[in-house]
Amino acid sequence: MTAPTRPFPIFDAHMHLDPEGLGVRAAKEFERAGGTGLVLVGKPYRSVRCSTAADFGCSFEITVDLARRVREGTGLRVLVAVGPHPAELPRLSGELGLERAERVMLDALETAASFVREGKAHALGEVGRPHFDVPPDQWEASNGIMSEGMRLARELGCAIILHTESATPGVFAELAGLARRAGLPLDRTVKHFSPPVIGLAENAGLFPSVLAGKGAVEKALAQGTRFLVETDYIDDPRRPGAVLGPATVPRRTLDLLARGVLSEEAAFVIHGDNPRKVFGQ
Ligand SMILES: [Zn+2]
Numbered sequence: 001m002t003a004p005t006r007p008f009p010i011f012d013a014h015m016h017l018d019p020e021g022l023g024v025r026a027a028k029e030f031e032r033a034g035g036t037g038l039v040l041v042g043k044p045y046r047s048v049r050c051s052t053a054a055d056f057g058c059s060f061e062i063t064v065d066l067a068r069r070v071r072e073g074t075g076l077r078v079l080v081a082v083g084p085h086p087a088e089l090p091r092l093s094g095e096l097g098l099e100r101a102e103r104v105m106l107d108a109l110e111t112a113a114s115f116v117r118e119g120k121a122h123a124l125g126e127v128g129r130p131h132f133d134v135p136p137d138q139w140e141a142s143n144g145i146m147s148e149g150m151r152l153a154r155e156l157g158c159a160i161i162l163h164t165e166s167a168t169p170g171v172f173a174e175l176a177g178l179a180r181r182a183g184l185p186l187d188r189t190v191k192h193f194s195p196p197v198i199g200l201a202e203n204a205g206l207f208p209s210v211l212a213g214k215g216a217v218e219k220a221l222a223q224g225t226r227f228l229v230e231t232d233y234i235d236d237p238r239r240p241g242a243v244l245g246p247a248t249v250p251r252r253t254l255d256l257l258a259r260g261v262l263s264e265e266a267a268f269v270i271h272g273d274n275p276r277k278v279f280g281q
Helices: 024-032 053-073 088-096 098-117 136-156 169-182 216-221 248-258 264-279
Strands: 011-015 037-041 077-082 123-128 159-163 189-194 207-211 228-230
Touching: 011 024, 011 189, 011 248, 011 264, 024 053, 037 053, 037 123, 037 264, 053 077, 053 098, 077 098, 088 098, 088 136, 098 123, 098 136, 123 136, 123 189, 136 159, 136 169, 169 189, 189 228, 207 216, 216 248, 228 248, 228 264, 248 264
Parallel strands: 011 037, 011 228, 037 077, 077 123, 123 159, 159 189, 189 207, 207 228
Antiparallel strands: none
């Protein structure tokens, strides 16, 4: 493997860590493999069952605390994204009824926004709508919550990380329409778990965060450099190896460089310029 001529960034745009999983050790594994920065995205932790916006606040604090511990234990640049996960709406609806569940989700978004305002978080996410079928009224409520998230992101001048069903050109266009209506720049509207669809005609201008599965980054590179790369590592102790491991993005990036598929220039854009453009830092 030929060594790169200068140090360059390797950024994973979507990672979860769990206090009950590997936690900081996973971040160290990422760093050892060559990673330099990541977005730590909150997730529903088992230790906090969220029924109120205050519960969500506690959950967001876990993410912020994990980020602090990663910064202390590594040299990584760690950005934080918090927000009520879209799968929480169907769960909460079962407990509280849809109307109250929707209220809790909206209040939780407001709490997430206050984390960004205070500088504890840098983006809203992941928010959006369930990737599985839900009744029409829950779908409608989810779209409303997602739109409110976009409006808040615009107000805060931060990015939003969208979790939705699989992105087809139709889905991309619909999400872009919602972002436009909310006044949120599409460069700050990140489609998490994106297929390697880089052309603006197909992704409607959303910012794709491409899942680093086998061959996906190559496919993306063949179309351009306007994308982020992610593992969606979930650090779930009950499902080790269920998803891409924490070292995947550095390994793939270094391998693509060594094989000449990825140029150093393109690596600087994808792992340096793009995260800066999207997340504003
Ligand atoms: Zn995720």
